[in-house]
Amino acid sequence: MKTMVYSVRMRAAQGGPHEKGGRHISGAEKIVPFEQVAQTIQQMLHRAKSHALGEPDFININVERLELQYIKYITALPLQTAKTKDHEHALWCARQLLSASGVQPAAIERALELLARGPAPGGQNMRGAVIMDAASGRRLEPDPWRGVRVSRMDYTPRAAAELSRLLESMGLEHFRVREALALATKVIYAGTLAEICCSDDPHYTTGYVSSQRFGYVRIPHLKHASFKGGRVFFIRSQEINLEEYISRLQEEPVLIDQIRISNG
Numbered sequence: 001m002k003t004m005v006y007s008v009r010m011r012a013a014q015g016g017p018h019e020k021g022g023r024h025i026s027g028a029e030k031i032v033p034f035e036q037v038a039q040t041i042q043q044m045l046h047r048a049k050s051h052a053l054g055e056p057d058f059i060n061i062n063v064e065r066l067e068l069q070y071i072k073y074i075t076a077l078p079l080q081t082a083k084t085k086d087h088e089h090a091l092w093c094a095r096q097l098l099s100a101s102g103v104q105p106a107a108i109e110r111a112l113e114l115l116a117r118g119p120a121p122g123g124q125n126m127r128g129a130v131i132m133d134a135a136s137g138r139r140l141e142p143d144p145w146r147g148v149r150v151s152r153m154d155y156t157p158r159a160a161a162e163l164s165r166l167l168e169s170m171g172l173e174h175f176r177v178r179e180a181l182a183l184a185t186k187v188i189y190a191g192t193l194a195e196i197c198c199s200d201d202p203h204y205t206t207g208y209v210s211s212q213r214f215g216y217v218r219i220p221h222l223k224h225a226s227f228k229g230g231r232v233f234f235i236r237s238q239e240i241n242l243e244e245y246i247s248r249l250q251e252e253p254v255l256i257d258q259i260r261i262s263n264g
Contacts, residue, residue, distance in 0.1 A: 004065050005033050005065075005066050006064065006065055007029070007062075007064045007151070007152045008030045008037060008040045008062070009062045009064075009152075010028045010029075010045075010060070010061045011024070011026070012024075012026045014054060014058070023124060024125045024126060027127070029151060029152070029154065030044075030154055031152065031154035031253065031255060041063075051201070072189075072255075074185060074189050074258075075259075075260060076159070076163070076256045077210055077215040078216065079181060079215065079216045081218040081220070084219055091112065097194075100213065101211035101212065102194070102236075103193065107136065110132065111137070111232040114130060115198055115223075115228070116226065118228035118229075119232075120144060121145060125229065126230055127146050129147050129148050129149070131235060131246070133234075133236075133237040135237075140242060141246075147230075148233070148249055150186055150187055150249045154182060156256065159256050159259055163181070163259045180208060180216075181216055185216070186249070187233060188211065189254065190245060191248070192233045192234065193211065194212070194213075194233075194234045195208075195233050196231065197209075198222050198229045199223060205220065205222065205224075206219065206222065207219050
């Protein structure tokens with residue numbers, strides 16, 4: 001008998017489904033065995049109902065069976081935290097990391113502009129991510145309302161326990177770090193050159209830059225109070241098949257089975 005696990009995915013919005021104009025509120029991703037599906041659904045419902053952006057009137061939870069032989073096992077990006085004193089210093093740090101990772105100035109400034117005013121039409125939050133050419137700053141995602149939502153990623157139980165111990169020792173027990181590291185790891189594994197992200201939660205001001213060169217770098221104070229937030233994936237568009245790339249981000253299931261913490 002084949003061993004089965006399940007992808008459980010949640011998204012919540014105000015004003016109806018987000019791709020039809022509703023405002024994105026929250027999302028979550030887990031890969032769990034069947035006996036944990038019900039508990040995971042309850043946890044996601046609680047999270048959707050208690051988000052800082054408000055109470056949603058649309059919550060969608062999707063449960064999909066996965067076969068273990070089709071799951072890719074990958075190593076987490078090395079994690080480190082930049083020492084930034086304020087928002088301007090954080091922006092400088094993000095620019096330096098992105099530039100050293102191969103992203104050109106025009107693309108960096110375009111991405112920061114989108115994070116500040118909101119990446120969806122009309123300055124709204126987006127359910128997924130912007131895909132941007134790392135040289136020109138041109139947006140490449142097919143749907144500017146939806147963006148591209150990275151799905152089907154999590155940790156193995158052993159890796160999750162190891163990460164929890166390490167994060168606790170660093171004073172980083174918040175679930176955001178664990179989830180952001182998983183997402184960033186899959187994004188870079190899929191062929192992304194670099195990513196910049198800051199939360200749409202007005203009270204969470206730590207963002208990050210991840211890249212093939214530097215791993216996952218947390219940046220305190222990256223989100224200004226006026227920023228809408230979001231995430232941007234930078235790619236070299238001439239070197240990548242966009243359709244296959246998006247498919248890897250959205251469809252390919254991955255589990256992180258090894259943890260790395262940078263000494264940098």
